[in-house]
Amino acid sequence: MTTIAQASLSRRLAVLSLAGFAASTFAQSNSSYEPQRGQAGKDVIWIPTPDETVTRMLQMAEVKPTDRVFDLGSGDGKIAIAAAREFGARATGLEYNPDMVGLSSRRAQQAGVADKVQFRQADIFQADFSSATVVTMYLLPALNLRLRPLLFKMAPGTRVVSHSFTMGDWTPDETARAGYGDVYLWHIPANASGNWKLSGTGLPDTTLALAQRYQVLSGDAGFGELRASLVRPRIVGAQIAFGLRDPKGQLWQFEGQVAGDRITGTATRPGQPGVPFEARRAGDASPIVPTTAAAEQDASAFAASTAR
Template sequence: PDEIVQRMLRMAKVTPQDTVYDLGAGDGKIAIAAGKLGATAVGIEYNPDMAKLAQCYVQAEELTGKTRIIQGDVFKEDFSKASVVTMYLLPELNLRLRPTILNMKPGTRVTSHQFTMGDWDPDETAEVDYRTAYLWIVPAKVEGAWTLREQGSANAYTVNLSQKYQKITGDVAAGSAKQPLVGATMRGEEIRFAFNDDKGVTRTLTGTVRGNELTGTLKGAGGAETKVTGTRK
């Protein structure tokens, strides 16, 4: 239904700057709706007759400059350039695609109509007329040991992170003591957690992870902020 399609695209915050790939495009409804929002949209449909029909609908909507339909296999076509992936596939196909999606650029938004991705919990869920839409944001890979340094200070912290999808846990070596991370979250490249330093002051890190580098701020007592950089060992 059109309402669920629009909700999926709103959840993914689709703009004209986005490249949207619709996996299992069917009659092209989602790819066409994304094209109408100004995005570059590509629908991948395995069934040749359905792909032809979808292309006819694209032409009828005069969207040939924005939306195209590929007759192909979602497991063979390259959709790595997508900033947004939309899906209305069977659960087992979602699970087969999950490793590929998790290797996409952190921050890629993924929406699915009706079906989940197993134990990768969605970042957002919406109900429209008894139908469900899900949103996931591909998380950066942050697992490992990191060294954090505060700008203008000799303070350095060793942070050990464990990760399962967007959920992270870990501890910080502050001075001689290890303190658990509190409220640790990932959303795309954005990371946030709190810990108590060696003076018992709660510090909150908000940062961005790109590869083995982290940049951000540490907020301490009274809201004072210092810049922080991190490298993965």
Template sequence: MRILPRRRLRAPFLWLVLPLWAAAQGPVTVTASVEDVPFITTPDHVTVAMLELAGVGARDHVIDLGSGDGRIVITAAKRFGASGLGVEIVPDLVAQSRENARRAGVAARTRFEVQDLFATDLAPASVVTMYLLPEVNLALRPRLLALKPGTRIVSHDWDLGDWAPDRTLTVAVPEKTIGREKLSRLHLWTVPAAVQGLWCGPGGATLQLQQRYQVLSALLTQGGLSRSYSGRLHGTAMELLGEAGARWQATVDGNTLRGGDATATLPWRRAGAAACG
């Protein structure tokens, strides 16, 4: 049985630890011909915690990558009123998911497709959920970062490398059969807008932004004075904090920043290739 094809999973230690990881998750079902990750279910209470962490509601569209028996998408629809898509490489699991959705009364709001998660169009998602493996998460990271700012991503147990989560929650999972830690880690990211570069403000003011994922450092030059800030993005919402309680808040709208502080208000525009002026 081919569990982890080398084309995506190159970390040799994973071949050794995966059976332990699988055993640690409690009841395990492994189907034939699985692809990048084996089928291991997220326990129901962890599923609910993942969806709560993402703040899923009736206006959300949840895409679960590697949807197994469909439980995350079905719970998102039944308990939180969302719509959802589950993509899964194992056809029997997709058939089972459709049947589970029908029984749960949410077939109209959910869809399950036999599909490689690396080929899935993620653009319609407002929430992406994943219970995969570290290197699979990393391979997905560029596509996740390119999603619409504000899209939430929740991953069960594994992170996204040096893209630090906005929040991590631990949930007790007493049924984990090995290891001292009987818990799952749930990580949440909100896709940040891309703001790196120079922005031009009113009266010749400039804002130079350095961005690493959702973390920002900034130099604001205004009236011949320059001040440094550090800050964060939460989707399109930017907050910069400087010395002596200086605070700068803005909303990113494509190439426009709306907001500022008491001395520099709306709107700011991205400088593009040319300097401000």
């Protein structure tokens, strides 16, 4: 005769067996998932990026083992995996589709880079990717425009690479044609706008008035009543350079680094050794990128124009 304890044990074993069968069936189903070219996503359709395009994106960003790469809308994971496998970087893929996340994780395991790559199910506009030194993406122009204000909150020098689509009126620093699409690279610039007091060079009472739109820098210097435009000013990440002709007509070359309200570096003039200089900002910097509201308006206008 079957005891009550034996019957209870049998029922528990049956339940565990059914649960194990269900988990096994789900795992088999999930592991067999294969995306279809052109399938709909949250805001985009999925089109795989050609291998040669992926390689060129990472080359242009000069990815190194010390980098932290975030791929926004990572799809099948190939960009993040390539960053780890070919360039030795640590990489994170942010993807809204959980099936794609599972697929990417399996592919990272197969590629032998699971210790360097992770994939997370996330909305790229809600996720935190502020630790990135390199950001990659294959999104749509309207999404790129929405991302611009978020990107400009990142550390100066962060490299941003986009496959096929631009960032509106933010001119790229470098472009390439690889595979069937264009590749665009930008560096997040420091904000050097505002009024500065220059010291350390021996030049008398020198001030700088700098204006900046994205990474395009302009401005002039003041020596009392004399004002002179800067010569070939430029900024790449936190690195700033410009020429300056002093009241005696000598052309100085300045190269330095922007760190908050301070610029430090070296100034040289023909036939003379370089001297250290410092500039301090007086007052506030000006915005160098449109506000979030303006970017969203641009994105909405673009979406409306392409829907016609």
